[in-house]
Amino acid sequence: MFTINKKEKGLSAWGLTLLALGTVVGGSFFLGSAVPIRNSGPSVLIAYLLGGALVYVILTSLSEMTTADTSPGSFRTFAQREFGNAAGFVVGWVYWTGMILAMSSEAVAVSILIKNWIPEVKITTIGIIIIVSVTTINLLGTDKMSRLENLLASIKLLAIIGFVATGVALVFGLFPNKPFIGLGQIENEIFFTGGIKGIAGSMLIVIFTYAGFEIIGLAASETSEPHKVVPKAIKYTVFSLIGLYFLSILVLLPLIATSQLNEETSPFVAALANNGIYWAANLMNSILIIAIISTMLAATFSLARMLRSLAVESFAPKILNEKSDIPTKCIVFSGLAILLAFSSSFFLPEKVYVFLVSSGGFSLLFTYLIILLTHYKFRKTNGCPPMGHCQLKGYPILSIISIISILLIIISMPFIPGQGSGLAAGLILVIFFTACYYIYNRIKKFK
Secondary structure (H helix, E strand, O other): OOOOOOOOOOEOHHHHHHHHHHHHOOHHHHOOOHHHHHHHHHHHHHHHHHHHHHHHHHHHHHHHHHHHOOOOOOHHHHHHHHHOHHHHHHHHHHHHHHHHHHHHHHHHHHHHHHHOOOOOOOHHHHHHHHHHHHHHHHHOOHHHHHHHHHHHHHHHHHHHHHHHHHHHHHHOOOOOOOOOOOOHHHHHOOOOOOHHHHHHHHHHHHHHHHOOOOHHHHHHHHEOOHHHHHHHHHHHHHHHHHHHHHHHHHHHOOOOOHHHOOOOOOHHHHHHHHOOOHHHHHHHHHHHHHHHHHHHHHHHHHHHHHHHHHHHOOOOOHHHOOOOOOOHHHHHHHHHHHHHHHHHHHHOOHHHHHHHHOHHHHHHHHHHHHHHHHHHHHHHHHOOOHHHOOOOOOOOHHHHHHHHHHHHHHHHHHHOOOOHHHHHHHHHHHHHHHHHHHHHHHHHHHO
16 A cells, blocks of 8 residues: 655645635636626625535544545545445546546646737647646655645635735725725625525535645645644635625625626636736736636645545556555556646537536536535444544534435536536436446456
8 A cells, every 4th residue: 555754855834824725716717607696785704604614514524534544545445445446446437537627627728818818829739838847846845836736726825815914904995096896796786686596506606616625635645644634634625715705895886786797707816907907907816817827736636646546446448456655557647647738728619628628517416415425324333433533523423414415506506507518417427437347347257
């Protein structure tokens, strides 16, 4: 089994938190949050609080299992132990494939943004350079990669804090040569703009803005004291996300009418531009590029660890099963897969590519559902983890509520514009890899 030299390399609680925040805070928040804000109005704040509470339950469930066993593979390994080899195989490959397709989409998005600065360079060239760079940085090892990721994550967090500070100054009339805004646009908004239906319909995209936190479990084996570091990192991550998301949207609401927002422009850029702060709006566009690259960097880290976990169980080609601290072959293989998926966006019919990429959202929801189901069975069978690490106080009620919530979000996908294809593509992925497992198992028996 792979083990890391923890004396030489060990992520701290804050380092693991920044790695998680680097994965989570990306284009889905800086750009995608415009949709739930527009659809729900001020009540979107409730959606983000509910989303944060759900993330807390999922992460705490993952933490309990991780502190009991830090085996590489995290939720994939735990699912395999509770539900059998088929579950471990399918969960691992669905997550890996969904993330590969999602990162190819991120590569397309960031390439388009950068092309606005250098129009003479082709989008394909920009995308290839970014993917190769992200892959190469991961090859430098956890310490070096995490330092860069910490820097990029810090820039993103400072950008959100900067937006909040600028927004507060505008609201209270503290900004030079700008009038007092006060409640501003909130006075013209209906709190429940779309009613309960608006909040329910927003939950899918809200959950996507929190997506990526599962990297904490995948990186747990690379911490020096997992039973201490992981629970701390989870608390830091959840409360940082809820606080920053809630405050930034709370400040945004007085600055711009929610009806003016659209998915093509960052709501933060639109809010600043609407109040004449154009330099800050341009800066936020730059932050969006950093956010996407940071997400790709951390996602590649997760992909390589998941792939190595599959290879250890002989669920992936044996050549990928390596015992070195840096899973070089898995990093390169994942990088090439992102590159292939990115390239397919230029030669596949657009509808086919969008259909494939949309499976990324389902893959994450599927992963979170599996984490909750695995933890439910884990606690039912084993009770609290050893050494008193029983962190989810509301078990089993909170677990059951969270499982039902994720199922409702998945069921709602066809009712959200553009997400019906995500559900269909995701289900096809699950069916495909289930079939692959049984074919693999039959071949294995005949050997």
